Amino acid sequence: MVAAAVSLALGIYTEGIKEGWYDGASIGFAVLLVIFVTATSDYKQSLQFQNLNEEKQNIQLEVVRGGRRIKVSIFDLVVGDVVPLKIGDQVPADGVLISGHSFSIDESSMTGESKIVNKDQKSPFMMSGCKVADGYGTMLVTAVGINTEWGLLMASISEDSGEETPLQVRLNGVATFIGIIGLSVAVAVLVVLLARYFTGHTYNPDGSPQYVKGKMGVGETIRGVVKIFTVAVTIVVVAVPEGLPLAVTLTLAFSMRKMMRDKALVRRLSACETMGSATTICSDKTGTLTLNQMTVVEAYFGGEKMDPPDNTQKLSAAVSTMIIEGIAQNTSGSIFEPEGDQAPEVTGSPTEKAILSWGLQLGMKFSETRSKSSILQVFPFNSEKKRGGVAVQLGDSEVHVYWKGAAELILQSCTSWIGTDGSKQSMTPEKVGEFKKFIEDMAVASLRCVAFAYRPCEMSDVPKEDQRADWVLPEDNLIMLGIVGIKDPCRPGVQDSIRLCAAAGIKVRMVTGDNLQTARAIALECGILTDPNVSEPTIIEGKTFRELSDLEREEVADKISVMGRSSPNDKLLLVKALRNRGHVVAVTGDGTNDAPALHEADIGLSMGIQGTEVAKESSDIIILDDNFATLVRVVRWGRSVYANIQKFIQFQLTVNVAALIINVVSAVSSGDVPLNAVQVALG
Numbered sequence: 001m002v003a004a005a006v007s008l009a010l011g012i013y014t015e016g017i018k019e020g021w022y023d024g025a026s027i028g029f030a031v032l033l034v035i036f037v038t039a040t041s042d043y044k045q046s047l048q049f050q051n052l053n054e055e056k057q058n059i060q061l062e063v064v065r066g067g068r069r070i071k072v073s074i075f076d077l078v079v080g081d082v083v084p085l086k087i088g089d090q091v092p093a094d095g096v097l098i099s100g101h102s103f104s105i106d107e108s109s110m111t112g113e114s115k116i117v118n119k120d121q122k123s124p125f126m127m128s129g130c131k132v133a134d135g136y137g138t139m140l141v142t143a144v145g146i147n148t149e150w151g152l153l154m155a156s157i158s159e160d161s162g163e164e165t166p167l168q169v170r171l172n173g174v175a176t177f178i179g180i181i182g183l184s185v186a187v188a189v190l191v192v193l194l195a196r197y198f199t200g201h202t203y204n205p206d207g208s209p210q211y212v213k214g215k216m217g218v219g220e221t222i223r224g225v226v227k228i229f230t231v232a233v234t235i236v237v238v239a240v241p242e243g244l245p246l247a248v249t250l251t252l253a254f255s256m257r258k259m260m261r262d263k264a265l266v267r268r269l270s271a272c273e274t275m276g277s278a279t280t281i282c283s284d285k286t287g288t289l290t291l292n293q294m295t296v297v298e299a300y301f302g303g304e305k306m307d308p309p310d311n312t313q314k315l316s317a318a319v320s321t322m323i324i325e326g327i328a329q330n331t332s333g334s335i336f337e338p339e340g341d342q343a344p345e346v347t348g349s350p351t352e353k354a355i356l357s358w359g360l361q362l363g364m365k366f367s368e369t370r371s372k373s374s375i376l377q378v379f380p381f382n383s384e385k386k387r388g389g390v391a392v393q394l395g396d397s398e399v400h401v402y403w404k405g406a407a408e409l410i411l412q413s414c415t416s417w418i419g420t421d422g423s424k425q426s427m428t429p430e431k432v433g434e435f436k437k438f439i440e441d442m443a444v445a446s447l448r449c450v451a452f453a454y455r456p457c458e459m460s461d462v463p464k465e466d467q468r469a470d471w472v473l474p475e476d477n478l479i480m481l482g483i484v485g486i487k488d489p490c491r492p493g494v495q496d497s498i499r500l501c502a503a504a505g506i507k508v509r510m511v512t513g514d515n516l517q518t519a520r521a522i523a524l525e526c527g528i529l530t531d532p533n534v535s536e537p538t539i540i541e542g543k544t545f546r547e548l549s550d551l552e553r554e555e556v557a558d559k560i561s562v563m564g565r566s567s568p569n570d571k572l573l574l575v576k577a578l579r580n581r582g583h584v585v586a587v588t589g590d591g592t593n594d595a596p597a598l599h600e601a602d603i604g605l606s607m608g609i610q611g612t613e614v615a616k617e618s619s620d621i622i623i624l625d626d627n628f629a630t631l632v633r634v635v636r637w638g639r640s641v642y643a644n645i646q647k648f649i650q651f652q653l654t655v656n657v658a659a660l661i662i663n664v665v666s667a668v669s670s671g672d673v674p675l676n677a678v679q680v681a682l683g
Ligand SMILES: Nc1ncnc2c1ncn2[C@@H]1O[C@H](COP(=O)(O)OP(=O)(O)OP(=O)(O)O)[C@@H](O)[C@H]1O
Pocket: 284, 285, 286, 287, 349, 351, 352, 381, 382, 383, 384, 386, 387, 388, 404, 405, 406, 407, 448, 449, 450, 451, 511, 512, 513, 514, 515, 566, 567, 591
């Protein structure tokens, strides 16, 4: 703007009002144009951010209305709703805890203290925005929206989303740098020209010197100097690549919108850029590479295979009852049994749903079974332990502790097994081999294996009610009930996406909590592995990797294609090792414990459907449809952002530098500039 004003003033002054205005005015016009485009794009971007923010906040959650669990948007939550909560969820509104087990809450977002607070009948109040750190429970909503503590807090502060990406910062730097060079060159030219002018080395077209000492009037001298000034100003204006940062903003905003349409919600703008340079993707298996539609297709109970898996003919009534009790009580899912003969509705995580549906096939009556015994203590399933348990009281003193979890891990804790007739038999090495063989067979067929076990107790073994919250469920000396194999088909199209990645130089690795053999089978199916006979360290167990030294981990990390039975912490270790190796790592995650790995990675991608709120908040991009193919599209967008910006920089710098050189050379040699700002800006 200053340049425009100066140029305008000088132009009018040197060439008269008729011809002089156009140079300055055109610079003014160019500047106004840039300002206008910047403002519009900034405005559009802020609108988009608002939309995205709304999208981010539009959490779908389950509420219980009329005894039935339904999914509603967080915006449709009303006072009086009953909301089931589990680990990783965000408390959606203010409310009180109605029921819960080992339920605790991370209130750091409200209080600033990162302390986990236990919630029970004595302190049942929960504030919106906090995260469930452990356990599960149900809450009654007492205040929503602006009436919550969180709402009051948010009303008093406004959010700032004007964040600049690293590329923008760098380009701003480049633009400033070039500007400074232009300025110094201009000053140099100014000095040279002035010196030549005043020493009488410049000439008019007729060959007479422009400046003759002592013979010039003041007006004429000023006119000469002003002309030189115009030249210098033009050099500065031409040299500054003012369009550069704007181009980046526009490109990013454009890609963000496109990505949103492709089912990827960008939480951090810079992730778009980084994603383009990713060299490896560590992907979850369940839900990302597979459909997450699970069904029980095999079952092995009472030491015998059930064929079909819901055929209970061989099992005695006592065994069936126990299995059904274990399924109905030891679950974080739920079944709604409508009146009449409508089909029951099963809700919960896909694994739970598969098991509950299978229970229904066995003839389980969900609420009836649950009312027969009362729950004393719960150990909710988590990916670290890969098992979940519950202690229930039947009658006066009989207590059953039920466990279900990763098959081979449960098997290790079993010292006996139950026969079809309900007799307890001791776990001989042969029988262990038999169970293992069965797990292996299912895993090779790409099934997820979940084992059921139990242990009878007496009420006298159970701590009194006031100390029960700290009671650790006994998990040794278990009695094996049986094992189910759950099928989760590969996503169609995943093979193509993985091939695409390979062609683009990105290595896809699978990091899963599932059994190594199951992982191998799925990896073969979706093309991460091509040879079924690969060995360590291409395919490695989480535990083995964990026990290596930092250096060894870095060495093997490159070779790993599949990691099975991994805990979220193993994922973090892998990401660290790969980054130390110089990789740009993208990692996917859904669980609460995945948050550290998502943070550590160059790009953290969380799952929109299966992902917990904690995971989403730690991620840079949310994959709304959980699909691996979407992830690959994000990479493509990231790369196009880079390519576009690169091209623009090349173009802009060529133009600016060339114009600068031409102008300087001709200014010094002839005292005038051939290229003015308008030509450069529009050219
Ligand atoms: N609800 C559940 N109850 C008991 N055991 C379960 C449950 N869900 C999964 N498992 C067991 O834990 C293992 C999976 O653990 P984990 O949660 O770490 O994996 P995931 O996150 O589901 O899979 P991925 O890492 O591939 O996304 C399964 O192999 C299964 O045996």
